[in-house]
Amino acid sequence: MKAVSTLQIKTPETEHDVHSLIAKRWSPRSFSEQAIAPDQLNALFEAARWSASANNEQPWEYAYAHKGTPGFDQLWDCLMPGNQPWTQKAAVLVVTIQRNTFAKTSKTNPWATHDLGMANAQLMLQAAHLDIYGHMMAGFDSNKTKEVLNLSDDQRPVCMIALGYLGEAEALEEPYLSRELSARNRLSINQFTREL
Ligand SMILES: Cc1cc2nc3c(=O)[nH]c(=O)nc-3n(C[C@H](O)[C@H](O)[C@H](O)COP(=O)(O)O)c2cc1C
Numbered sequence: 001m002k003a004v005s006t007l008q009i010k011t012p013e014t015e016h017d018v019h020s021l022i023a024k025r026w027s028p029r030s031f032s033e034q035a036i037a038p039d040q041l042n043a044l045f046e047a048a049r050w051s052a053s054a055n056n057e058q059p060w061e062y063a064y065a066h067k068g069t070p071g072f073d074q075l076w077d078c079l080m081p082g083n084q085p086w087t088q089k090a091a092v093l094v095v096t097i098q099r100n101t102f103a104k105t106s107k108t109n110p111w112a113t114h115d116l117g118m119a120n121a122q123l124m125l126q127a128a129h130l131d132i133y134g135h136m137m138a139g140f141d142s143n144k145t146k147e148v149l150n151l152s153d154d155q156r157p158v159c160m161i162a163l164g165y166l167g168e169a170e171a172l173e174e175p176y177l178s179r180e181l182s183a184r185n186r187l188s189i190n191q192f193t194r195e196l
Contacts, residue, residue, distance in 0.1 A: 006030075006169045012184055025128040026184060027135040029086035029176045031164030035066065036091045040130055044163075047126030053115035060119045061097040063149050074148050079160065080139035086176050087137075090162035094134075095145060096120055098156050116158055127163065135162045 010026040045062060053059060065071030067090060075093040076084065087093065096119075098112040109115075124134045137160045145157045169180040 006166065006180060009181060009183055012186070015189055021125045021128045025124055026133070028133045028166055029135060029180055030167035030169050030172050031089045031091060031133075031162070032167040033089070034091065034165040036132060036163060036165075040132065041092060041163075043130060044123045044126050044132070048119035048123040051115070051119040051122045053118065054109065054111035055102065057099075057102055057109060057112075057115065058119075059099040059109055059112040060116045061099065061155065062094055063097065064092055064094040067091055067093075075145075075160070078140045078145040078148060079137065080141070083137050083139045083160075083162075086172060087135075087162045089164065089167065089171075090135075091132075091164035092162075094161040094163060095149060095157050096159050096161060097149075097151065098158050100154050100156055112156075113158060120159075120161070123161075131165060132163055133166055136160070137162065 006028070010028075012023055014023060041064070048060060048062070049058075051058075051060075063075075065075050072093055075095060076087060078095075079087060096116055098116040100109060100112055101107060102109050120136070124136075127134050138158075140157070140160050142157055145151075145160075146155075149155075149157070151157065169177060172180055
């Protein structure tokens with residue numbers, strides 16, 4: 001029941017109607033004990049798979065580990081201290097990786113980060129559809145992650161994602177509890193758009 005009240009706090013007051021999945025997604029820090037089944041996780045990667053990308057390069061790669069595995073501990077060790085307490089209960093940790101260059105030409109792909117972000121956005125919305133929530137994190141040690149995953153110079157870990165089903169906010173300690181219970185806010189549309 002407490003998770004329901006968190007959902008109420010986090011549901012945005014939009015200026016215009018949007019798809020319910022867009023309104024539903026937010027970044028929690030409290031996760032339940034429930035594991036994510038492999039086919040559910042693959043549904044998230046399927047959503048990422050069908051994202052658009054420049055030249056259909058699909059410059060995204062995902063490395064992941066389920067809670068309770070050595071891989072999970074290895075990825076968790078790469079997180080910055082501020083992200084470690086609340087991610088302990090995540091069901092899955094994902095590293096989202098861009099390939100820096102086009103496969104055919106080996107030239108730099110200037111849109112690689114953009115396209116990874118597109119794929120990640122689709123992944124997150126598919127997650128919301130399945131009542132799975134994701135929390136993206138730039139707070140991780142990039143060099144350590146490269147070592148753990150044995151990445152080449154062509155691969156850049158851009159962000160990590162903690163995935164899981166919603167837990168109760170009250171399971172968190174400060175400062176995470178207050179963040180879990182605060183409303184989401186955004187700039188107004190007229191602050192980031194202009195018509196010519
Ligand atoms: C690329 C990226 C990096 C982020 N890094 C962190 C992080 O290291 N730690 C954290 O707690 N939240 C992180 N966040 C979550 C943002 O703070 C969060 O998305 C933002 O406050 C908006 O909240 P909402 O996702 O609930 O709408 C990150 C989000 C993105 C997209």
